[in-house]
Amino acid sequence: MTSRTTTRIATADASVLSSVRGWPSWAVILLALGLTLAGTAVDGVTTGLLAWGLRIGFYLGVLSAALLVRRGSVFTAMVQPPLVLVVGIVTGVLLFGPATGLRGNVISIASTVINTFPTMAIGTAVAVLIGLIRILAQPMRSTRQGGRTPPAHS
Numbered sequence: 001m002t003s004r005t006t007t008r009i010a011t012a013d014a015s016v017l018s019s020v021r022g023w024p025s026w027a028v029i030l031l032a033l034g035l036t037l038a039g040t041a042v043d044g045v046t047t048g049l050l051a052w053g054l055r056i057g058f059y060l061g062v063l064s065a066a067l068l069v070r071r072g073s074v075f076t077a078m079v080q081p082p083l084v085l086v087v088g089i090v091t092g093v094l095l096f097g098p099a100t101g102l103r104g105n106v107i108s109i110a111s112t113v114i115n116t117f118p119t120m121a122i123g124t125a126v127a128v129l130i131g132l133i134r135i136l137a138q139p140m141r142s143t144r145q146g147g148r149t150p151p152a153h154s
Contacts, residue, residue: 011140012072016130018138022070028077029084031068032061036088044096050089050112055119058085062123066130071138078131081124089113 015022023031039057043050061084066077093109100108 011138013070014138015070016067016134022073023068024070025073025076028065028069028073029080032058032065032077032080032084033087035061035064036084037091040088040092040096044092048096050092050096050116054088054092054116058088058119058123059126062127063130066127066134071134071140074131074134078128081127082120085116085120085123086113089116 009019009021011018013021035057036054037057039053039055039060040050042053042057046053058081062077062081065080066074069077089112090109093105093112097105097108
């Protein structure tokens, strides 16, 4: 007869599933950025315009990051979406946009960032909502019976 031992993961190290170890903050940043850049590449290769590939990659990246990050680093997943999207746009315009010089690239990047604001707002709102739910559902402090917090150890 075999005995099954379960190891409990510390709350700060758990992903959205308390039995699964979460990813560190740097890894979920790379995940979100990688999926966004993959979507950018799909758009650049197929149409030459940043459209649905960028959006789908961005949404998948920020959603995955918010779910997979360790509980102690959930703030990273909540604030990264705007930065990830801007890096994806800049990369896409510089790699796949027409060669229009520095001024043309800056204008193209700025107009694309402005046009994708709803995408950025939705992605950020989803990441913040998931992060807030995780903060409330996975509190960092454990409580004893009666709702009292345990005393600090000296």
